[in-house]
Amino acid sequence: MIETRNLVKTYGRIRAVDGVSFRVEPGQVLGFLGPNGAGKSTTMKMIAGFLSPTAGSASVCGFDVRENAIQARRELGYLSEGAPSYGEMSVRGFLDFIADVRGLSGERRRRRLDDAIGRLQLESVLEQGVETLSKGFKRRVGLAQAILHDPRALILDEPTDGLDPNQKHEVRALIQSMAADRTIIISTHILEEVNAVCTRAVIIAAGRVLADSTPAELEARSRYHGAVSVCVVDPSALRMGLSRIEGVALVEVDAGQGRITAFPRAGQRIFERVQEFLRAQQVKASEVQLERGRLDEVFRSITQAARPAKEAA
Amino acid sequence: MSPVRAIFRRELASYFATPVAYVFIVIFLILSGAFTFYLGGFYERGQADLLPFFNFHPWLYLFLVPAVSMRLWSEERKSGTIELLLTLPVTMWQAVLGKFLAAWAFLAIALALTFPIWLTVNYLGDPDNGVIVAGYLGSVLMAGAFLAIGACLSATTRNQVIAFILTVVVCFLLLLAGFPMVLEFIGAIFPQGVVDAIANLSFLTHFTAIAKGVVDLRDALFFLLVIVFWLTACALVIDLKKAD
Numbered sequence: 357m358i359e360t361r362n363l364v365k366t367y368g369r370i371r372a373v374d375g376v377s378f379r380v381e382p383g384q385v386l387g388f389l390g391p392n393g394a395g396k397s398t399t400m401k402m403i404a405g406f407l408s409p410t411a412g413s414a415s416v417c418g419f420d421v422r423e424n425a426i427q428a429r430r431e432l433g434y435l436s437e438g439a440p441s442y443g444e445m446s447v448r449g450f451l452d453f454i455a456d457v458r459g460l461s462g463e464r465r466r467r468r469l470d471d472a473i474g475r476l477q478l479e480s481v482l483e484q485g486v487e488t489l490s491k492g493f494k495r496r497v498g499l500a501q502a503i504l505h506d507p508r509a510l511i512l513d514e515p516t517d518g519l520d521p522n523q524k525h526e527v528r529a530l531i532q533s534m535a536a537d538r539t540i541i542i543s544t545h546i547l548e549e550v551n552a553v554c555t556r557a558v559i560i561a562a563g564r565v566l567a568d569s570t571p572a573e574l575e576a577r578s579r580y581h582g583a584v585s586v587c588v589v590d591p592s593a594l595r596m597g598l599s600r601i602e603g604v605a606l607v608e609v610d611a612g613q614g615r616i617t618a619f620p621r622a623g624q625r626i627f628e629r630v631q632e633f634l635r636a637q638q639v640k641a642s643e644v645q646l647e648r649g650r651l652d653e654v655f656r657s658i659t660q661a662a663r664p665a666k667e668a669a
Numbered sequence: 670m671s672p673v674r675a676i677f678r679r680e681l682a683s684y685f686a687t688p689v690a691y692v693f694i695v696i697f698l699i700l701s702g703a704f705t706f707y708l709g710g711f712y713e714r715g716q717a718d719l720l721p722f723f724n725f726h727p728w729l730y731l732f733l734v735p736a737v738s739m740r741l742w743s744e745e746r747k748s749g750t751i752e753l754l755l756t757l758p759v760t761m762w763q764a765v766l767g768k769f770l771a772a773w774a775f776l777a778i779a780l781a782l783t784f785p786i787w788l789t790v791n792y793l794g795d796p797d798n799g800v801i802v803a804g805y806l807g808s809v810l811m812a813g814a815f816l817a818i819g820a821c822l823s824a825t826t827r828n829q830v831i832a833f834i835l836t837v838v839v840c841f842l843l844l845l846a847g848f849p850m851v852l853e854f855i856g857a858i859f860p861q862g863v864v865d866a867i868a869n870l871s872f873l874t875h876f877t878a879i880a881k882g883v884v885d886l887r888d889a890l891f892f893l894l895v896i897v898f899w900l901t902a903c904a905l906v907i908d909l910k911k912a913d
């Protein structure tokens with residue numbers, strides 16, 4: 357379990373983190389979203405015990421990160437932004453060092469090293485210097501370091517940043533495989549990742565929590581939620597017909613993409629009616645799609661709405 | 670394994686992972702030899718002791734110790750590994766101590782490799798080996814004091830060159846404080862008490878005392894206190910500057 361209560365961090369007059377509170381239970385994967393400079397990393401650094409909060413508190417598995425710093429760090433695996441590691445060391449040497457510092461020994465040490473190396477497929481580079489590795493491998497070494505002691509809580513700051521699609525997929529699979537009985541927080545600004553791995557999403561901007569719900573609920577906030585897009589050769593021709601359907605609030609045409617989108621009135625379901633209409637009109641649509649909602653649009657509207665309020669304050 | 674030991678081992682191994690350690694050791698040995706034989710007049714003096722060897726150590730350390738200490742913390746900050754290190758279950762003190770001890774051990778290894786000069790003087794004459802042991806002890810302690818200053822100053826910046834220059838300047842001032850010329854100058858302005866206080870702060874005063882074979886506990890304690898003081902400052906600086 358990871359909990360923060362009114363966490364605040366100020367740098368001079370700037371409030372980088374301004375009263376962040378949340379609680380993540382085992383089995384949850386919390387996606388921490390926000391524009392650059394929103395305070396994601398600062399919050400994570402405070403939970404990991406690197407920065408001390410100006411006010412408020414944070415705890416990992418019940419251990420306060422200030423009062424019981426060492427205990428809290430024992431329970432936590434942390435991958436900081438950019439996955440720093442000692443470049444001149446070999447991968448094996450680096451992981452051995454982490455195992456030493458974490459006090460792993462004997463059979464358990466061997467098992468944990470094998471597990472971490474296996475999960476992240478590091479066998480082929482064990483004797484190589486960390487600085488000679490590709491970005492993807494470096495990131496994996498960082499992840500291996502974070503999970504080496506089989507922590508009950510994990511904080512990963514942008515774990516897939518700069519990875520290619522295959523590597524991203526692998527990292528997500530890893531996070532999912534570890535999610536069952538652990539508390540995990542990941543930060544990202546790749547929104548598809550939230551759908552792929554997170555059970556919960558917290559959006560923060562200017563140091564404040566602006567939304568805290570499941571990815572599906574966030575999608576439902578989108579104006580695209582429940583909208584129907586139709587791809588046809590001449591979308592404008594359908595505009596009138598579609599807008600007359602009961603429950604349709606608005607119709608938008610994207611001529612360039614050959615796509616027309618009908619937005620429903622609040623609470624209305626229009627997918628079946630649109631299909632019926634298309635059948636009746638004998639329209640040859642190459643694609644008819646019920647939209648789930650667009651996270652990027654929700655993200656933009658939430659985080660940008662926060663900005664003027666902040667400036668006014 | 671205790672965290673201090675783990676950090677110590679990693680750190681010491683990292684010196685030898687690159688050619689830097691070997692370059693440093695070779696330069697240290699060449700310079701200490703050159704100083705002893707040419708500037709110190711080891712043979713010409715006709716005395717079986719290592720005073721000409723030890724007398725140049727303060728000046729040798731003035732440039733070589735900062736070269737070792739400059740990367741101690743500034744590199745951790747630059748590469749971001751400081752965040753890794755300080756979020757592992759180690760206290761600030763364990764981290765500071767582990768890294769310091771490793772650098773100190775490295776300097777001690779370099780110093781130990783000057784043993785041929787000790788063999789030489791024993792071959793040529795019949796020196797007082799007790800005095801020589803005291804000299805080595807004083808030299809190690811002084812290196813540790815220089816190093817602690819360097820550790821603290823390397824924590825103030827992520828730029829190694831700045832760390833190097835700052836350390837040289839501070840160490841130089843602390844050496845100068847024991848120079849007769851400087852002390853006379855201060856004596857002309859300030860009362861004797863001030864002169865004594867400044868002379869007592871100088872590494873030179875305490876080192877020369879030990880190197881002459883007079884192992885006064887107070888001189889040894891002086892260096893240990895300097896180390897503790899600067900390492901405490903180092904821990905504070907790291908804590909204060911973590912956010913940058």
